[in-house]
Amino acid sequence: MQATTTTPTNPTPPSKSYNFSREDMKNTKIFNNQPASPLYSVVTDVKSDKRTDIFDARGNRLLARVDKRDILPDTITFPNRNNGSSINLSKWLQKGKLGDGHHIHSIDTARGTYVWKSDANYRLALYRKGDMSSPVAHLQQGTRTQNFAVIMQGEAELIRDDVIVSFLILEQRLRISEKHIDVGGGKFDQNRTVLGHHVNTP
Secondary structure: OOOOOOOOOOOOOOOEEEEEOOOOOOOEEEEOOOOOOOOEEEEEOOOOOOEEEEEEOOOOEEEEEEEOOOOOOOEEEOOOOHHHOEEEHHHHOEEEEOOOOOEEEEEEEOOEEEEEEOOOOOOOEEEEOOEOOOOOEEEEOOOOOOOOEEEEOHHHHOOHHHHHHHHHHHHHHHHHHHHHHHHHOOOOOOOOEEOOEEOOOO
């Protein structure tokens, strides 16, 4: 009787949690397991409240700078891309629609195009373009027992800087939109979206 052999399969690497020291997308530190050793720091100019810098905290190296402008389009600057020149934020973080009409925001990375989407399951989740079956990264809401965090699968780890920067921008936009709704006191139905994101209302 001939013995059979099985080829071992590589187990899926565990996801990683990138935790926020504060639930503030403009001023916070982001760490993996050690709060005292953050991987990213986010700082916004106090006086103008219009310039946000995202640093690699391990070497205090600027990764990206986002400038909000009142009349002209907002810009983003990556010191190591585009010869260090700023570009319109909408050119890097591109708004679009899926075939079902659902709004998304896409980013072109060294590993291909990925899209951020918000729906009933995830407030914000990142997918590889063309495969919306399972997110490669998603938001974990903060509770008494878990940190506010971005959860990344191995694929997202390869573009981690892009994931963090784009998440910070979209989450901040979403919070501003929700604040405007609260201030306005308007009634929105359950499926109403703001800036392409689903808004939960009473």
